[in-house]
Amino acid sequence: MLSQQELAEEQRLNALHSLGVLDTPQEDRFDRFTRLASAAFGVPIALVSLVDNNRQWFKSGVGFHVCETPRDIAMCSHTVALDELLVVSDTLADERFRDFPYVRGEKGIRFYAGQPLHSLDGQPVGTLCILDLQPRDFGVAERRMLRDLAQMVQDELNRRVVVAARDAAQQALRELNAQLEKRVAERTCELHAKNEALEHEMRQRAAAENALRQKQELLDAVLESVEVAVVACNAQGQLTLFNRAAREFHDLDASSTPAAEWSSHYSLYGEDGVTPLAESEIPLLRALHGERISNAAMTIGVPGRPARHLLASGRPIAGADGEPMGAVVAMQDITELAASRSRIVESEEWLRTIADNVPALIAYIDTDLRYRFANQRYQEWFGVRSEHMVGKTVPEAMGEAFYEPRRAALARCLSGHGSHLEIEEQRRGRTRVISSTYLPHIRDGVVQGIYVLSTDATSAREYERQLHALAHSDHLTGLPNRRSYEERLTQAIARSRRSAMPLALCYLDVDHFKQINDTLGHAVGDAVLREFAKRLSGTVRSTDTVARLAGDEFVIVLEQVGSPLECQRVADKLLEAIRPSFQIDGRTLDVTCSMGFAWCPRPELAALTHAADDALYQSKRAGRNQSSVLVLAACPA
Structure with missing residues (x-):
């Protein structure tokens, strides 16, 4: 079992390797910082050092012409271990470093200052360090400048990881949307097919009832062949019809059980499958009392068998002169349809969980500019709960000041063209530069709505301003x-x-x-x-x-x-x-x-x-x- 220290080092090395920078060619985006550090501090040597398992490797350097050194003679290894700014004014006076090969000798390193560089998860992976061949003091202003330069190097070091995470999130969102649309389309087709089948079965039942007056035997054959459970009773509430599907649903045949005991005898429950169905809620008895029933939800919960979820439709039966003759109810098994709906709900929950944890604003706006989806980042950035946004227009949910600079981009998107813009927002005591992409949702050539993805570009813009200030x-x-x-x-x-x-x-x-x-x-x-x-x-x-x-x-x-x-x-x-x-x-x-x-x-x-x-x-x-x-x-x- 790894010790706590070994586990921490393993996590640090994993963070370093995940940056994908080790052993890559020299890049000017890092060299400009070492050149700047060398010039700013007036030192001959400036390095961007990454501390690996057994070595320190230099991504960039000025005045030092080796690619790497063993870790046991690396001053930067001590900086990473301390995880704070390390300044050694005179290396020969420091017992940790005075015997290092690069310290001994007339032209040895006599001064060192190193600021840790961190990965996105806070792991110290290396340093920005400066070295001199003469001892020197290192004041407060110089320490602050070294920290500022190191922060810029750290931002550049983590850029690929940030961009990869953003691209992965966008790709995952696109894939989830595609999967959801495919699933919804498939389930819609299935539901349509089942509804058509149910309507077809109901037409068959109506035809069978009409044929009953002409030929009872034909009706019995039809009722025994359909997959819809059909039950009927006479005016006194005695069961007169209990077809094959009904027998299979209940695992029982018709009996002379009083209507008051139907719920317990035939295992009838409400839509939740838990609450026993009251006598006044049994579809056949409701129809017997003169009510026309349409798609009443109920459950048959026979002990030892999977519950069946049904939609019951029926009506009272009257004679030629309008006298009550009983009632009939047909019950369609929608167990699989209910399971499909549950799976769709589960998929929506997955999508919501992912969207709420992506470091970006994600929303869907319909053609009336009403929010149909918004993740929880809106509450974090703007203090507006997503559930309070859904159903409201953009001005209603976010205010006119939010909507006005985005009006043109939204209008362009509704015309079928994507757009991108950056806006500086001041909300909740913080200023953010928000970079937003608007993509039209087009189906069959018609715009259905707008996908909105917004990221926080504040750090990138501040970084550009700092570079400009340093250069001028x-x-x-x-x-x-x-x-x-x-x-x-x-x-x-x-x-x-x-x-x-x-x-x-x-x-x-x-x-x-x-x-x-x-x-x-x-x-x-x-x-x-x-x-x-x-x-x-x-x-x-x-x-x-x-x-x-x-x-x-x-x-x-x-x-x-x-x-x-x-x-x-x-x-x-x-x-x-x-x-x-x-x-x-x-x-x-x-x-x-x-x-x-x-x-x-x-x-x-x-x-x-x-x-x-x-x-x-x-x-x-x-x-x-x-x-x-x-x-x-x-x-x-």
């Missing part, structure tokens, strides 16, 4: 990065040419920034850059673009600047904003900057940037802590 923002200051600046400058130049409004470009450097880094450390330098960026952004207009190019190099794109004199006023405001001392980790620092402005009424990219750079170096040559403005003539279109 500077990680240290939060300002637009070089890529974003170049896009915005190109757009600003185009707007300037269209509107004939001048444009200014300002290049800025922090004076003597290398000295700050060398004497006070990079942490202080980073804090100076963040405060510097904050002051720049707080000084210019919200329509201006402040960006960090690299190191202590910053740039500002200023639109609709009427004259070079206005550039000088902006420069004075910026110098005034930078002049107050910087308070950094208990230190007071006096920071200055040099800036160069290029102003042009009809700007061109290369000329504008070259002029701003020249103006910046002119300020530096003049002694720093000042600004210079270069005016360009209108550049050719």
